[in-house]
Amino acid sequence: MAANPMRPYVGRLAGVREVATGVKLFQIELTEPEGQASLAEYKPGQFAFLSVFGAGEAPFGLASARGPYLELGVSALGHVTNSLHALEVGDPVGVRGPLGNWFPMDQIKGHDVVIIGGGIGGLPLRPVIHTILDHRADYGHLTILWAARSPDLLIATDEFDEWRNAPDTEFHVTVDQGDENWSGNVGLITKLMEEVAPSTQNTITVTCGPPIMIHFAFLTQQKLGFTPEQMLTTLEARMHCGIGKCGRCNMGEKFICVDGPVFWQYEVKEFLEGFL
């Protein structure tokens, strides 16, 4: 009998750190050989279900392309996510995955890349950034536009220096509202996009954030001259299976879990039903 795709592989929490207020990045080590094999390789943009046994499971974007652990970022918002936040290093967890499609990194090779990340939506883009930085010669100029509602919600601040100093890379960050310690850009990410105005020449953009931000980021990119064939995004939806069965995540005839989560903008605009 084929492996049951609804059965999680057992693992343990190998590390955890707070990466923004209310957001923790979990490092997971799988302990069952089948699980180690299943998740030995995954691609930027794919996701996995994370279980706290007794509380339930929920899907999260795989947030790293660098080993040795699986990394998933979790914002404490509901029952499962608050239970995840209560875990300590060494505690058991379950993982199902990798699931969904991925960013077409081979197709992106040779292009300039603009990364547009809003809030915790930056985490699923982290593997894209890692992949580009770890294979720097394969990609053109990298522009990272990073944003959050407030400075304490900025994700991956410990990697900002690496990104700023990486070859042929520029990094810009903004917050909707600053605080007394913030001396950087203030304003929506769309404002930052217009200020930086990245060239559309041979460029692919990759956007992730809350739905409303993705919507307006698309509009601003169009204004800057990007075509739907140049714009990638990754969408999210509440889901319970991740394998196209449970029905929860349909946007019209598309299922976010198996047809996505990664979509080109020309696909998104053809959805009968919007993601907003």
Place this chain on the structure above:
Amino acid sequence: MKFTTRDQLKAWLDGLAAEMDLVAPRGVDGHVFYRPVASGDEVLFDYERPELSAKAFVFPDTEVFLRVEQRGKDVTVEEVRTERKQVIFGVRPCDAHGLAVIDALFLNQEPADAQYQHHRERTVLVGLACPRMWEGCFCTSMGGAPDDATHLDVLLREVEGGYAVEAVSEKGKALVKGLKTKQKAGDPPAPQTNADAVPVVDTATWRTLFNDKLWQRHGERCLSCRICTYVCPTCRCFDVVDRVVDTQPGLTRIERIRVWDACTSTNYRRAAGGHNSRPTKPGRIRNRFYCKFCYYPEDFGPLGCVGCGRCVVSCPVDIDITEIMRDVAAKGGQE
């Protein structure tokens, strides 16, 4: 035709009940449901349409599918399976058709749904043809018929003094070996069907009507009660939850459970953080009908409706799938 009597069927069912799980139409407080039975005597032979479809016996409304034991930091995960075979007797052809619709997604789209596949493989469907169509039924418009054998393992048709027996599949042939039959001349009578067909239009036409006002009109009176999805033989949305069943020092036992879900419920699309991309009743009603007549056929093949009519008679505010299909056909024709 192969002929058998009701008494012979009962004796056969007694034998089956001793060996496997037997489900059959049964009277419950004046209503008819498919229910587990222990003998042929408990089985109803004269009934219309059971109030609920047979889907719960291969896709239970609530089912423990994993048992998890946590001892200290060690976890074991066990998949829940039963070795017992199951016969669903007296299943109406529309309900077997409903399972075939679910098969198109749960079995035919990779990866298969392991739990559903397990139940499907252990189950034999013995159908009893409807002598006529009932209130609200429109199976003939949805590619079925009151005596359609296509999705069954065995089909019984009522004839003078007993039943005509047709073993449809290999599973069915094996099962009826134990049933006493004799050859008899003649054919079962054709069932009585409704004259007025419900129009089924292609998905391209549905696509032109996504933003039509008809969804507002039909949807705004929805109560989000979800009965339509509950009685539906093809609705298959589900949720997954954990339940802690036992806690002792150093030991926790957990069940992971799958439960039916409904796209017509208020918070179906509500995500963590509160975003709900389908916040209105018309939007949710529209999704239910697009799932059945546009998305499902485009994505998986069959239409997501078998014309059993249960949602028509169950809806407390008379949202009528046949009226919606007629509206869509009329509007689509005007485009």
